[in-house]
Amino acid sequence: MTNDRHSSRRQKLIQAIRKGGIAGLLVSNSKNVSYLTGFTGEDSYLLIGPTNVQIFSDSRFETQLQMECPGVPAMIRNSKTTMIEFLAQELIKHKLPNLGIEATSMTVDVRDNLADKLGSVTLVAKTGLVEELRQIKDAGEIEELRLAVDQAERGFSIMKSMLMPTMTERQAAHDLEHGMRRFGALKAAFEPIIAVGDHGALPHYRAGLRRFEESTFVLCDWGAVSPQGYHSDLTRVWSTGKVPPKLLRIYGVVLNAQQAAIAAIRPGVKCQDVDRVARAVIEEAGYAKYFGHGLGHGIGLDIHEGPRLSPISSEVLKPGMVVTVEPGIYLPGIGGVRIEDDVVVTRDGYEVITSVSRELGG
Numbered sequence: 001m002t003n004d005r006h007s008s009r010r011q012k013l014i015q016a017i018r019k020g021g022i023a024g025l026l027v028s029n030s031k032n033v034s035y036l037t038g039f040t041g042e043d044s045y046l047l048i049g050p051t052n053v054q055i056f057s058d059s060r061f062e063t064q065l066q067m068e069c070p071g072v073p074a075m076i077r078n079s080k081t082t083m084i085e086f087l088a089q090e091l092i093k094h095k096l097p098n099l100g101i102e103a104t105s106m107t108v109d110v111r112d113n114l115a116d117k118l119g120s121v122t123l124v125a126k127t128g129l130v131e132e133l134r135q136i137k138d139a140g141e142i143e144e145l146r147l148a149v150d151q152a153e154r155g156f157s158i159m160k161s162m163l164m165p166t167m168t169e170r171q172a173a174h175d176l177e178h179g180m181r182r183f184g185a186l187k188a189a190f191e192p193i194i195a196v197g198d199h200g201a202l203p204h205y206r207a208g209l210r211r212f213e214e215s216t217f218v219l220c221d222w223g224a225v226s227p228q229g230y231h232s233d234l235t236r237v238w239s240t241g242k243v244p245p246k247l248l249r250i251y252g253v254v255l256n257a258q259q260a261a262i263a264a265i266r267p268g269v270k271c272q273d274v275d276r277v278a279r280a281v282i283e284e285a286g287y288a289k290y291f292g293h294g295l296g297h298g299i300g301l302d303i304h305e306g307p308r309l310s311p312i313s314s315e316v317l318k319p320g321m322v323v324t325v326e327p328g329i330y331l332p333g334i335g336g337v338r339i340e341d342d343v344v345v346t347r348d349g350y351e352v353i354t355s356v357s358r359e360l361g362g
């Protein structure tokens with residue numbers, strides 16, 4: 001990604017900072033720092049405001065900062081000063097009346113310590129200023145997400161081709177992660193969920209010691225992290241033999257719910273309305289109480305980010321948002337079905353960027 005892209009993101013953030021009534025924002029969330037500068041290291045803070053931009057880091061990252069974000073002045077602390085002392089010393093020079101801090105990433109301990117050393121500078125807790133910008137992906141970010149999907153799908157095919165009845169869920173999860181890395185993923189987007197039989201009824205099961213031969217039904221929820229840190233997120237269920245009739249029935253319901261919700265995606269639609277489309281199909285079929293989670297979430301530098309597709313989400317879809325659509329029905333003691341795809345909100349509708357088969361037989 002070019003420097004221009006990062007500097008235009010910073011310009012947008014400065015507008016939000018002005019609107020937010022603060023003199024500047026101290027960005028502490030490392031993914032937000034990376035989004036705004038291109039710097040991929042950790043433990044660094046970015047000061048950004050109408051009149052200044054500076055990144056505070058330590059000597060481990062000195063060269064990396066020059067390479068990754070030459071346009072952002074870097075302040076490197078020496079090993080005799082703590083980061084908080086260094087930040088306070090430098091920030092005080094700007095004579096800001098107040099300073100925004102990221103309430104969801106700065107610990108109370110750091111906040112108190114910094115407030116103590118900054119004296120008259122009021123720290124103002126802010127939430128979601130950068131995250132709001134991150135919801136709308138530019139063309140380069142959408143390409144990265146396509147790459148993360150491709151890596152996940154290739155890893156999935158490798159894993160499936162290697163499955164044997166005596167293998168455990170955990171062994172398959174290992175093959176899946178290995179496969180994704182073989183195709184260039186940095187790592188798995190999260191610990192893959194591979195659930196054989198009724199383990200699929202636990203929406204956040206991981207992968208355990210059950211063997212594939214113990215059931216004919218499998219649920220897999222997985223994703224990859226692309227080289228620039230973007231996350232894909234998919235879920236598929238499949239059968240290795242005769243499917244219990246109840247699972248076959250809920251599979252049809254979940255697929256209908258998912259397809260109806262995807263078809264409802266376009267700019268200007270409320271996220272809660274997309275959720276409602278899927279929920280109505282599941283309710284109609286009599287399974288309302290077995291679909292307890294929201295319909296989906298944004299993906300990007302985080303595996304879960306805005307916007308949320310849920311019954312309580314007041315957000316509105318905009319072009320460039322990328323969301324998962326993942327309805328599910330979970331029948332305790334029997335099994336669960338969830339089908340999850342990744343969808344880009346386009347200027348006039350949507351594009352599904354995942355393509356691995358949704359067929360049960362595969």
Ligand code: ZN
Nearest residue numbers: 221222233234
């Ligand atoms: Zn998932």
Ligand code: ZN
Nearest residue numbers: 233324326340
């Ligand atoms: Zn998801």
